Every structure is written in structure tokens, then in C-alpha cells.
Amino acid sequence: MKSLWCLLLSLSLVIAADIQTLGSIKDLEGKAFGQHFPHHGLMLLHWFASLIDIDENNIIRFKKQSFDPVTNFPFHPYENDAKSLPKIIQTRKRAYFSVGNLKNGLVGQLPSYVTQEFYNSQSYEDRNRDRIVVVIDAWYAPVRIDQVYITQDSINSHPNGTEGDSHPTYQASPQLLRQIATLRNPLDCRNTFLKEIFPHLDFSLTIAENMFSEPGLALFLALAGYNLQGRYNISMETWYCPTSQSLQERKALCDTSRQDLEVKTSQQGKALISWRGLPSSILKTHTTVALFQREGCNGPLTEVRIDGEVAGTRETTVPFNPGLQVRLIKQDLGDTVIWWGPEVDDADGRVPVQIKDKDASLQLFARDGYAHARVYIKKTFTQWKEEFFNAWVGFYSSAADCNENYLSGQWQWVTKFSKVSPDLFSKFYIYEYASGTSIAPGVQLRFFLRDYDEGARTLPWE
The missing domain is CATH 2.60.40 (Immunoglobulin-like)
Incomplete structure (x- = not known):
């Protein structure tokens, strides 16, 4: 029995040694994790870094109201079936959990800047592969996060939401997570100052800022080697931006960094649809914001013509329900949906x-x-x-x-x-x-x- 235990321990150490630890943002460059559209891994990692605190001893814990120790919300059990992670003795208090699966009604549990790539890539088979896996130890109060891993799930995930065969897995160090969190408020730096610190990012940072408004996200994506040029090209096609104009002219015409479509509630419990920050390139065209139900297939529940309004809010007669979603429709293209807003979660993404x-x-x-x-x-x-x-x-x-x-x-x-x-x-x-x-x-x-x-x-x- 002792020999068997030693063999199992040795095997777990070998597996652990095969997993590269990422010590800085630069280490994310070239890794198979969220590096291009429609993958959401780097956005997911940026969000995760906002949930945690890291002390001087590199102990990681969740911030208040970002994790529920009873249900483990918004994380879900992870069985490690593919044996891609170090073997741990799982108990009622200590186990693997994952986050990042955007199917089976889970998409509404994450912020829109993480999920927008998923919504707006309907024809991409691999749009739901990125995951963060953590070892949560609930023996401590508040609970402790012992390890953090980033990985990719198989395209053919099991229908019940469990993970399939995994792909390259890396361990995210406390130092990496601390760097990402710091970018959210880098000493209130102005954009010009940031470009002086990172001169090689001048162009990529400019186009990143044109697409992502979440604090620190644009700089993080640029530093992590995200394919910003490819994502920018997709953005230009989405918003019908002319390619003949200069970058500055296109930025003025196609600024999408403040774009937002959402569903809120009125005082009477009805769905309140709103839009803001839509780029000038589509405001003068025949566009409509329409309210859909996720599981419905009979067309929109209600529609509102934008008629050039940069921002607007409309109260509807539709009761507020999970699965509601605002979509932007271009009518002169046969009612083509050109942008999908986030789906409503029944608890508004709030942690129990x-x-x-x-x-x-x-x-x-x-x-x-x-x-x-x-x-x-x-x-x-x-x-x-x-x-x-x-x-x-x-x-x-x-x-x-x-x-x-x-x-x-x-x-x-x-x-x-x-x-x-x-x-x-x-x-x-x-x-x-x-x-x-x-x-x-x-x-x-x-x-x-x-x-x-x-x-x-x-x-x-x-």
C-alpha cells in the first residue's frame, strides 16, 4: 500500500511538473488561450483578477460578494476527467471548480465584456472553449484559492455541461494575477503616458481602446499578445466601416468602445430596453433594436426604430424574464442581426x-x-x-x-x-x-x- 501511494504521488508530481507556470502577462503571449476572436479566455482572466485579493504571502482569496462558499457560484464542479491537472485529494471542502462555460444558461452569470464575443460569433464552433479552473479550499474562512489554471475545453463538450478532453493547460501565478488586477487602475495613467511606457504598443493599444472600454482590458490584451488587428478587422466589417479612410477618421466614425445593448427592469416589472454608444457608421442607416426571448423562434417580442439616436431607452409591455436579449437589426440587409446584446440572467448575475x-x-x-x-x-x-x-x-x-x-x-x-x-x-x-x-x-x-x-x-x- 505504501508503494502504491508513493507511485501515485510521483505520478501527480510528474503531471504538475509538465504544467508551465505563467509568471507575468508577457508569458501569455503565444499561448493557446484566448488569443484571438472568438475566444473569451483573456477577457475571462481579466474578470477573474477583479474578483480576488492577493496578500503579501501570495495567498489568494475572493473579495466579498464575488463568490458564494455554499453553492460555489459562479464556479461549477470540475471532474478533471482528462487528467490534465495535478491529482488532488478531493473532499467536501477542497475540490476543482471551473468557470467559463457559456452554454446551458450560464452565459448570463458573467459580465458582457466577457460574453460579447460568444454572442457575436454564432457560426464559430470553437467559441466556448476557454476555462479557468481553480482549487478551492473551504476549510479556510474566507475560502482560499490554492491554484489557478487556464485551459481549453474540447469543442465537443458533454451535453450536461461537464468538461471534455482538455487542451494545453497553464498555471496562473499570483504574480500574473496581481499584474492583471493592477492594470485596472495603473496610477490613473493617461493614455499618452501609457504609450510612453509601452512604445511598442502604440498602434495596438489605440485599436484596443477603440473596441474595449472595461478599465485595464485594452492594455492587458495588448500586453498579452491578443490578435488585436484581426479583431479590429472583424469590428470594421461588423459596423460597416470604410477601409479607405485614415485610422483617426475610422476611429471617429466607428468608435465602438462605449457600445452597449441591455435589458433592465422598469418600476412595473416590465422589460426596459436601452442602447448607447452605437458607432456613427450605422446610425444613419435603417436600424432597429429588437427584444427577443432566448428560447423563442417566432421573431422579436417588440422592436424600436433607432432613427439616428446615439442612445435611448424604451419601456415595453413584456414582463421581465430570464433569457431576454436585445439585438441590433439592419433592416436594409433583410433584417440581418449585426450585434447581439447579453441575455438576461434570472438573478442579474448576482452571487447568492x-x-x-x-x-x-x-x-x-x-x-x-x-x-x-x-x-x-x-x-x-x-x-x-x-x-x-x-x-x-x-x-x-x-x-x-x-x-x-x-x-x-x-x-x-x-x-x-x-x-x-x-x-x-x-x-x-x-x-x-x-x-x-x-x-x-x-x-x-x-x-x-x-x-x-x-x-x-x-x-x-x-
Whole structure:
């Protein structure tokens, strides 16, 4: 038995030694991870770096409200079937988790700058391959991230969302992640100053800034060797930009760095569609913003002619629901969709909130225009009904409301929530309650263990 253990340990060390550790942004150059359209890996890595804090001992932990230790949201279990990662002893507290799968309703859990390539590359088979895999150790409070890996999933992923055969895998060091995070606010540097520091990036940084407005993302992509010229050419085709004009003239005509299409909620729980920052190259053409339902195939639910408006907002009569999406349509090209906005997530991409020190979490979500409450209970939390016997959840119109001022009649005992079938969360019981409150900006949930002993509150709905 001792010999077998030594053999397994030796094999794991060999596997670990084969994985290159990336110590800086420059080390990302030329690697098979998110280097060109439509891959989203570098955007995903940039987002991940914004979720974490790294101390002087290079210990990595999640920032508050960026990770739920009960459901591991927005990460999902990763089985390491292809054996591309070092073998670890997986326990209830320590295991591999991944993020980056944009199918099966998961796309809405990530910010639009990460997912826009996925939406706008419908004909590309390999648009959903990039992943970040982490070893999460929940023995620590707050949980610790022991290792971070970047990899690519097989094109032929399993239909249930698990990962297939993997491709080149690299370990992302704390130093690399710290560098990426620093670029979000590099001492408030002006663009001119940055180009003085990185003169070789002058042209690539200029075109990156014309496409990506997220703080630090343009500089990160330029430094990491992302194929900006190829992405720029695709952008020019998308927005019907003339190629005969100078770069400066095209930038003025085709500036897409502030472009945005989104669905929000009105005070009455209806879908509110908005657009802003559309480039001048398409504003004078016959264009429309249209609201679609992800699973629908019968055309748009409603349409709005832009008629040259740079920005606008329209309230619709469509109830706010997950899967809604705004698309930009060019009518003089046979109603061709030229840009896809992000799909609505039922919880607006918000992380569930842990209920004090319990193995349970609270989440606010929307359905059919109304605010709903969802509670996740770990199956190992066998005494939850006893501990939550006097627990209740209240709905509030604003974070400024005191605990006694919940919306009239809008509360429920937790033990009376309805049990629902889990989807991705097989290790949890899920209970939900539908209120009569319209989902609207400012709405908030609060969980009370008894009376007004508050155990958790969600962020206000935006």
C-alpha cells in the first residue's frame, strides 16, 4: 500500500511538473488561450483578477460578494476527467471548480465584456472553449484559492455541461494575477503616458481602446499578445466601416468602445430596453433594436426604430424574464442581426449570499416581472428545518428601509417555500417563493433567523 501511494504521488508530481507556470502577462503571449476572436479566455482572466485579493504571502482569496462558499457560484464542479491537472485529494471542502462555460444558461452569470464575443460569433464552433479552473479550499474562512489554471475545453463538450478532453493547460501565478488586477487602475495613467511606457504598443493599444472600454482590458490584451488587428478587422466589417479612410477618421466614425445593448427592469416589472454608444457608421442607416426571448423562434417580442439616436431607452409591455436579449437589426440587409446584446440572467448575475455561518444561501431573482426568493440548502445540512423553524424572508423596496418596513404582506416563512428540482446544483436542495412585488430597481431580500435577527441580505436589484 505504501508503494502504491508513493507511485501515485510521483505520478501527480510528474503531471504538475509538465504544467508551465505563467509568471507575468508577457508569458501569455503565444499561448493557446484566448488569443484571438472568438475566444473569451483573456477577457475571462481579466474578470477573474477583479474578483480576488492577493496578500503579501501570495495567498489568494475572493473579495466579498464575488463568490458564494455554499453553492460555489459562479464556479461549477470540475471532474478533471482528462487528467490534465495535478491529482488532488478531493473532499467536501477542497475540490476543482471551473468557470467559463457559456452554454446551458450560464452565459448570463458573467459580465458582457466577457460574453460579447460568444454572442457575436454564432457560426464559430470553437467559441466556448476557454476555462479557468481553480482549487478551492473551504476549510479556510474566507475560502482560499490554492491554484489557478487556464485551459481549453474540447469543442465537443458533454451535453450536461461537464468538461471534455482538455487542451494545453497553464498555471496562473499570483504574480500574473496581481499584474492583471493592477492594470485596472495603473496610477490613473493617461493614455499618452501609457504609450510612453509601452512604445511598442502604440498602434495596438489605440485599436484596443477603440473596441474595449472595461478599465485595464485594452492594455492587458495588448500586453498579452491578443490578435488585436484581426479583431479590429472583424469590428470594421461588423459596423460597416470604410477601409479607405485614415485610422483617426475610422476611429471617429466607428468608435465602438462605449457600445452597449441591455435589458433592465422598469418600476412595473416590465422589460426596459436601452442602447448607447452605437458607432456613427450605422446610425444613419435603417436600424432597429429588437427584444427577443432566448428560447423563442417566432421573431422579436417588440422592436424600436433607432432613427439616428446615439442612445435611448424604451419601456415595453413584456414582463421581465430570464433569457431576454436585445439585438441590433439592419433592416436594409433583410433584417440581418449585426450585434447581439447579453441575455438576461434570472438573478442579474448576482452571487447568492451566505446565511450567517450556515450551509445555506439566499438569492433574489426575477420571473414573469415579479421578485422571487431562492434559498439553497446543502444536503449535508440535515437539521436546517429545525434551525430555520422561525426563519422568514422579507421583500424591501430599498436598502434604506429599516427591517420592520418590509413591503406590505410580502414575506414568507422559509419552511413554507416550495421545493424545486435542481439543475446544476445537485448537491443542494433549492426552495423558492414567488412574491406579488414587481421586480424593480432597489428591491432587496432579507433573511431573518427569528424575529428581526438578520442572517443575510441581498444587494439591491439594479
